[in-house]
Amino acid sequence: MKLLKLTGFIFFLFFLTESLTLPTQPRDIENFNSTQKFIEDNIEYITIIAFAQYVQEATFEEMEKLVKDMVEYKDRCMADKTLPECSKLPNNVLQEKICAMEGLPQKHNFSHCCSKVDAQRRLCFFYNKKSDVGFLPPFPTLDPEEKCQAYESNRESLLNHFLYEVARRNPFVFAPTLLTVAVHFEEVAKSCCEEQNKVNCLQTRAIPVTQYLKAFSSYQKHVCGALLKFGTKVVHFIYIAILSQKFPKIEFKELISLVEDVSSNYDGCCEGDVVQCIRDTSKVMNHICSKQDSISSKIKECCEKKIPERGQCIINSNKDDRPKDLSLREGKFTDSENVCQERDADPDTFFAKFTFEYSRRHPDLSIPELLRIVQIYKDLLRNCCNTENPPGCYRYAEDKFNETTEKSLKMLPHQAHEDSSPTLH
The missing domain is CATH 1.10.246.10 (Serum Albumin; Chain A, Domain 1)
Structure with a gap:
């Protein structure tokens, strides 16, 4: 298996056999072909993550069997894409093969998912994941010398074990994030195993890798929680x-x-x-x-x-520079006589525009703080638009925003830490 040659966030498809609308523009075709090559080289890593996240209790040996099966499947479809099995969605193929592993569904208590098909089966596997991983044994550790010996003697096996152990303990973290963590792990191992003080090197350089995983994990968990709940x-x-x-x-x-x-x-x-x-x-x-x-x-x-x-x-990449002609405040949300009418005509678009205008004028505020200001504005209009003089009421909205902003700026060091999580995904 080839090592993933990347330094950050990873884009890939599951493998080549998914039914896709073929690109027609030259740049799109180039991107498509690059992705295909990437998939061919890394199908094993993808399968390890998917299986370990779906069936967290599965052993490494059970995972190896599925990896072998998926590689053979990929090779068959690469040789003949017209085979009926090659027209299926990759995630469905993976779950079918998991369900077909003798005794596995009963052993690990997910046979109820295998009685379902397609979207319902996918959701069943998803809801079967366990965020509390206390049922798993402690994360296996090696002392630095043993770890370096394992890396030098069988680098592929060490990386596979690492990815398997991390994935099963982080079942809701997106696969690209886990693949990136694996890449950083190998970079650390390769560099530190050449150092005389391996212990200090490994301990020091492991910290940003752990922080990277925690940051993306927390970010994805909160956004997905908001999606599923709201x-x-x-x-x-x-x-x-x-x-x-x-x-x-x-x-x-x-x-x-x-x-x-x-x-x-x-x-x-x-x-x-x-x-x-x-x-x-x-x-x-x-x-x-x-x-x-x-x-x-x-x-x-x-x-x-x-x-x-x-x-x-x-x-x-850094945030882009604020346009020079962009005023520090947008008066149409506080000074216009027609704010209530515009809100009532299309509330979603109205508040989306407010969020857009306020956010791009305040690049230093945290996202939670910006969303709080949006909610303050919504609540204010809810009250003001029911009064006899709405403009006279919402005219002072900026004062309320500034109060919140001043509190936020006083906590800027804390917010900088809070904003260290990813901003684009």
Whole structure:
């Protein structure tokens, strides 16, 4: 198995046999072909993560059997894509093969999922995941010398075991994040095993890898929790705030189109559908790069990179500069005589525009703080629009916003830590 040659966020499909609409533009075809090559080289890693997250109790040996089966399946379909089995969705194939493993569903108590098909089976596997992993044995550890010996003698086996152990303990973390963690783990092992003081090196360099996993895990958990509990509307507003801060010169219409792509990304990612997650993530990055002149001046070099480095580069890029002609406040939400009428005509669009305008004018505020301000504004209008003089009531909205902002700025060091989690996914 080849090592994933990447330094950050990973874009890939599950493997080549999924039924896809073939790209027609030269750049799209180039991206598609790059992704195909990446998949061919890394099918084993993808299977390890998917299986370990779906069946956390499964042994490493059981996982190896499935990996072998999936590789053989991929090879058959690469040789003859017209085979009936090759037209199935990859996630369905994976789950079918898990269910077909003799005695496995009964042994690990997921046979009730295997009695279902397609979308209902996928959801059953998802809801069968356990966030409390206290039932698993302690994470296996090796002293530095043993770890380095294992890496030097059988690097592939060590990486597979590491990925398996991390994935089963993080069943809701998106596969690209786990793959990135594995890459960082190998970078640390390779570097530190050449050092004389291996212990100090491993301990020191493992810290940012652990922080990376925790940051993405927490971020994905909160966004997915909001999606599952409140629906896509909440996720829309989260990303309106995020993207407005990161790309302050973007037009509102373009922003909403991008937000719809980002929000739809979480449907598959949060349900654990690796294929849909990666397809939609790739779509988001293609969207950004195809409109970079009107979105951001900070991502030109990122968009010239190949998959998968492009995605991590965009995620880590600096927020774009605030347009010089962008005033510090947008008066139409507090000074206009027609605010209540505009709100009533289309509340979702009205508050989306408010979130957009306020967020791009306040790049230093945390996302939770921006969402609190949106809620303050909603509550204020709910009260003001029922008074005899609404304009005289909501005219002082900025004062309420400033009170919240001042409290936020006093806590800026804490917010900087809070905002260390990913901002684009």
